Amino acid sequence: MGEPAFRPRYRVGDRLFAWALNLSTWFYVALIVGLFTVLLAGSWLAIKSFGLHFLVASSWDPVTGHFGALPFIFGTIVSSVIAIAIAAVVGIAAAAYLAEFAPPLIARPLAFLIELLAAVPSVVYGLWGLFVLAPVMRSAIGPAIQSKLGWLPLFSGPIYGVGMLTASLILALMIVPTVAAISRDFIEGVAVDQREAMLALGATTWETVRRAVLPAARPGIFGACVLALGRALGETIATTMVIGNRPAISASLFAPGYTLASVIANEFTEATTQVYISTLIGLGLLLFVISIVVNAAARILMHTVLRNVEER
Amino acid sequence: MPISADVFTATARGKRSGEGPSKVQLSVRSLSAHYGKRLAIRNVSLDFKPRTVTALIGPSGCGKTTLLRCLNRIHEVTRGASVSGVVELEGQDIYAPGVDPVAVRRRVGMVFQRPNPFPTMSILDNVVAGLRLVGECRSRGEKLEVAERTLRLAALWDEVKDKLDRSGLSLSGGQQQRLCIARALATEPEVLLMDEPASALDPISTAKIEDLMSTLAERYTIIVVTHNMQQAARVSQETAFMLAGEDGVGELVEFGPTTELFTRPKDRRTEDYITGRFG
Known part of the structure; x- marks a missing residue:
């Protein structure tokens, strides 16, 4: 027989490339597992001390040793959900305008500008929120809303300027570029x-846009919103500057609130006791879990929606 | 909108002014079309007869698809594209000022080269998509009625009647194309433009589409672009041969009854093309 006709050639490049790809993928898997482990280990003391009660307790007093995560979970989810609701509408409308209606002479610079907005550091949004939006909210926007809809618990109570609504608006502003781009x-x-x-x-x-283009682009638009929501959930500095930082659950959007990311950033340097530190790490673990759950839920939702239409 | 354009409003849909012995359904006069600065077709004039299949043939790049796309004003949708000349649909110039291209497209339907059902819609919703645009066909009963009528016309009803709620993408390529034909027929156009409707399909599906063209010609004016001369000879009564000149601009070389054009071509270039000497 002699030499086989289709003798495999030993390809070093292919193998190296495959290994490099494998390695970088598994590196991230390891990183996520590692992160989770470290957070779990760090918060073990808090978990052991408070158990599941931690998730539903709403008092937060480090001095007396009362730690409840509920106000932070509430603040994180409410501010992000309002933000994505606003940002999805504005962002998708902007995207549709840029892609379908704007003349190219306008569309190109505008699209560039929007992508630029996505690159503005969040502390700048926070500063703008604190010095521009919050005063306007206190003196103009808030009273205007309250005069019309003040009978709703959602818009009742004193308007401080900083608070849940201001934080949601700043978050929306920050994530619109992500959705739109x-x-x-x-x-x-x-x-x-x-x-x-x-x-x-x-x-x-x-x-044509409404009935053919947007439905066809729906999976991608949905992905954009999930990404933006993830950004809103984890946003720290801008939220911290405008949400008011009070660990309380209030029906009113004008009332101050607090988020998981904000409380960690604010109090980590002041945490003096072991259980205090461990509790803050526990809040980090919670944020991590919430982000993953929200992402997974969004993906499952998207798959069911798409399957309903495509595989009926 | 000027009075002359009234027939191109949605209310005139389905009304056929050509009840009498109209000899010309669609008349093209000195039509030229540009893509940006590039001239694609020059000075084309020809008449399409009602309830007739007319084939547009010619080698790639001769402008036959461009000509077809000028007949329902979808050519101008391409950025930078423009048209000059006159296209009269039953005596009304569809390029006259004030004419709404949207209204023109409701009377001149189109089927594209690649089957393009709407992927997020069911088969049923695909068929009635054009009617939903004008607020018709809200109830399922109405939808089913239209779907059965047009899907039967498109010879697809028996194959899909039990799965009308499935996605249009669940069908084979040939079925998808017949679905697109049913979708185009649902709005009851007078003219049906077909841009190489079978070129992406297998021979059996192609045969079905060709049969369909002959059936549909009893009720509709059909204009079909094809690169396949046998197909043109099989399905059409009239054929127009187009060719790009030295400067790359498409022109109409010869137009006449299909049998005549294929057996006794008047132009030397037509003869060369149909005998396979180029293209």
């Missing part, structure tokens, strides 16, 4: 034949 890419990526199919049926530009 990514959504725009996906909207532009919708195949021409989808647009033309709708136009050929006698659709106007707006109908």
Whole structure:
């Protein structure tokens, strides 16, 4: 027989490349597992001392040793959910305008500007929120809302300027560029034949966007919103500057609140006792878990929505 | 909108002014089309007869698809594209000032080269997509009625009647294309433009689409672009041969009854093309 006809060539490059890819992937898996382990170990003392009660207790007094995480969980989730609700509407509208309606002469610089906004450090948003938005909220926006909708518990009580609504607005402002920039890419990526199919049926530009382009871009837009939500959940400095930093659960959006990330940043340097430190690490673990759960839930939601339409 | 454009409003949909012995459904006069600065077709004039299949043939780049896309004003959707000349649909210039291209497209339907059902819609919703645009077909009963009628016309009903709620993408390529034909027919256009409707399909699906064209020609005016001369000979009664000149600009070389054009071409270039000497 002699030499086999299709003798494998020993390819060093391929193997090295495959290993490099493997390694970098598994490095991140290891990192996440490591992070989780460290957080769990660090917060073990708190978990042992308070147990699950920690999650539902709402008093926070390090001096007397009362630690409850509920106000922070509440603040984190409420501020992020309001932010993504606003940012999704504004961001998707902006993306649709840039991709479909704006003349190229305007669309290009605008798109660049929006991407630039995504790169502004959050402390700058925080400063702007504290010195511009909060005073305006106290003197103009807040009273205006309250005069119309003050009967709702949501808009009742004194308006301090800083508070849940201000924080939500700042967060929304920060994540709009993320939603808009990514959504725009996906909207532009919708195949021409989808647009033309709708136009050929006698659709106007707006109908084409609403009925053909946006549905086709939905998975990407959804992904953009999940990414933006993740950013809002973990945002620390801007939120800390405008949310008021009071560990209380209030029905009113004008009332101050607190988030997981903010309390960790604010109090870590002041934490004197072991159990205090351990509690703050526990809050970090909570934030970590909430982020993962929200991401997973969003993904599951997206899959069910898409499957419903595509595999019926 | 000027009075002359009234027939291109949605209310005129389905009304056919050509009830009499109209000889011309669609008349093209001195039509030129640009993509930006590039001239794609020059000075094309021809008449499409009602309830007839007219084939547009010619080698790649001769402008036959561009010509087709000028007939429902979808050419101008491409950025920088422009058109000059006259296209009269039953005597009304669709390029006259004040005419709404959206209204034109409701009377001149189109089927594209690649099947393009809406991926997020069910088969049922795909069929009625055009009617939903004008607020018709809200109830499931109405949808089913339209779907059965148009899917039967498109020879697809028996294959999909039990899975109307499945996605349009669950169908084979040939079925998808017939779904797109049903979708285009649902708005009851007078003219149906088909841009190489079978070029992405297997031979069996192609045969089905070709049969369909002949059936549909009893009710609709069909204009089909094809690069396949046998197909043109099989399905059409009239054929237009287009060719790009030295400068790369597409022109109409010859237009006439299909049998004549294929058996006794008047132009030397037509003869060369149909005998396979180029293209």
